[in-house]
Amino acid sequence: MSQPTSRRQRTNATITDVARKAGVSPMTVSRVLNGEGNVRESTRDIVNAAIAALSYSPNPAARSLAGAAPVRIGLLYSNPSAAYLSEFLVGSLDYASRANIQIIVEKCDGPEQAREAATRLLRGGVEGIVLPPPLCDSLTLLEALREANGLAVTVASGHPAPGFSAVSIDDHRAAFEMTRHIAALGHQRIGFIIGNPDQTASERRLAGYRDALDAVGLPYDADLVAQGLFTYRSGLDVAEQLLDLANPPSAIFASNDDMAAATVAVAHRHGLDVPNDLTVCGFDDTALATTIWPELTTIHQPITDMSLAAVELLVREIRSRRAGHRDPAQHRQLDFQLVRRQSDAAPRRRPAVAPPRA
8 A cells, every 4th residue: 555645746837947947047037037137038048948848837926925016018909810919919928927917908990099008008007018010110109109208019010110129020031032932933923912001011021022033033023013901801802913914923922821811712713723723822820821721831920939029028128127227129030930831832834735737
């Protein structure tokens, strides 16, 4: 008969467990959790990976006794893509759940409503605000935050606003690599669907597309470029426009997955096989990319990690301000990846039509 153990079996990870897995001291883990700035980015990434792997969550009571006052931040959004927003919230809420942070999430219909919401939140005790696209590029909102001396971190802006910290990827390089990949498959008529003109990332992706065409020796054809809005509905409209051309493209690169998915739907409506008759590629690698058929070849933008990094940067600035300092704005650029799935292929080689017999 086995003897009962005198100690309760421990199932929850501790800060010591995290420190051991990351190969750092418990004090370093604590600094990462509190958003302190005196930790190298590489070390911070290792600690965050260990926290995620162990599903570590600090004890709120213990943190309160340790004097770590909770941080209240706001997150404003008006993104039409549910898939993008879902991944963005995962990153923000994951960091908040283990870092003694309260996040107030508000939907805003346009820049003016966002400006009013930001002003109200700052007056109500919120210490900083995270701005995902498209609000990351709202000049009205950013000016209001400057006037209120408010802290904010913008996410996924093609041209981060001066004076605010930012998290992004290299949109130009990502679009360049995708376009070059499509050209390497043998496509010479590559259509491009531009994103919302109010977002600076759209401009950067278009520039990457054009520069890639030039690099591989393909001419730029304005007829192959159509203006979208990052919405599925706009993707339907512009895909019809491109496929109705007298000489349509053999490949279409859309500036996000929503518009790429819409392009696949329109191609099927036209009786085209994707990818044998038409290659379709997207951008973002949201859940939508793998819930349609064929699954999309796309640029993986680490949306969840970008959101987490934004909250982390903001908390660090807030704690620095509490200590009487003002850290300079930082710009963190995360890596992207070209993910190849089933929606791209070499253009179909159709046999030449035989001349009629005499």
